[in-house]
Amino acid sequence: MEYNFRCTCPITSALDVVGDRWILVIVKLMLLEGRYTFNTMKESDEGIATNILTAKLKLMEGYELIRKEKLPNNKKTNIYSLTDRGLSLTPLIIELTLWSDAHLKDVHDTLKIGNEVELINHDREGVIAAIKSQYLAKMKDILNPDT
């Protein structure tokens, strides 16, 4: 292909979101591990401290990556869910997971996405769309179980 891709514009602003390890971790916890409460997030294998979790959740809310709500019948538990903007990070999370899978076999036995890797390579857009729609359906079910 005859093609010359150049991008000389700084990306530092984007990196406030995308270059922040904890933000990426939290999006991954919500999107790929199905976690949506403070405690389930802090209990993940990522080992995030509570003060950091508090700070990052607040930050992400400010960036409009996530939304914080409560269930009508439960006044104490906060439900965190990804906004459309947050979900727009899905391709990045996918690439991140693929990269981990390809380069960190030595660190972790497997990322447990095993044969999923083939699927992603075969129908990338389909997988991304499926992840998003299934996430939305699930969160809708949690926040609005009656309908």
Place this chain on the structure above:
Amino acid sequence: MEYNFRCTCPITSALDVVGDRWILVIVKLMLLEGRYTFNTMKESDEGIATNILTAKLKLMEGYELIRKEKLPNNKKTNIYSLTDRGLSLTPLIIELTLWSDAHLKDVHDTLKIGNEVELINHDREGVIAAIKSQYLAKMKDILNPDT
């Protein structure tokens, strides 16, 4: 699509590389802006401090993302180039650039990848392959101008 994607394995190790804003910036400078010396990197619009640049380049060398060489006829200028491992971050850089383009129009007028975005969406794999092969050809030319 009937599909349930889950990844419960921690990605923190990957984030030592991918969650580090400066590493991503540097890869982008090398890959998309064609910079390969210390000074040209520090003079980019990303505004990276010299001590940070030094530290990150050293780190990336340790991670085997980049290689540091000198031209035979120039003993003072270091030539930094991406290894295969470093180039494997290309899809991530692409996603990062796309995300910036989609969400930071307010910060920067444009990322100057304009209609390239369509091209990426149309032939993602082709664009990635092209970027890599053109990078390799260019660096080979710089490091080995005679052949």
Place this chain on the structure above:
DNA sequence: CCGGATCCGTTTCGATACTG
């Protein structure tokens, strides 16, 4: 128990100035 907030010692960052 859940969902944080606060304190505090340690590490890292980042801007500027300076050097071989």
Place this chain on the structure above:
DNA sequence: CAGTATCGAAACGGATCCGG
């Protein structure tokens, strides 16, 4: 050109505390 040195600011992390 390619870094060091310095130093204040910010981030991290862990432990603990607190209101519901």
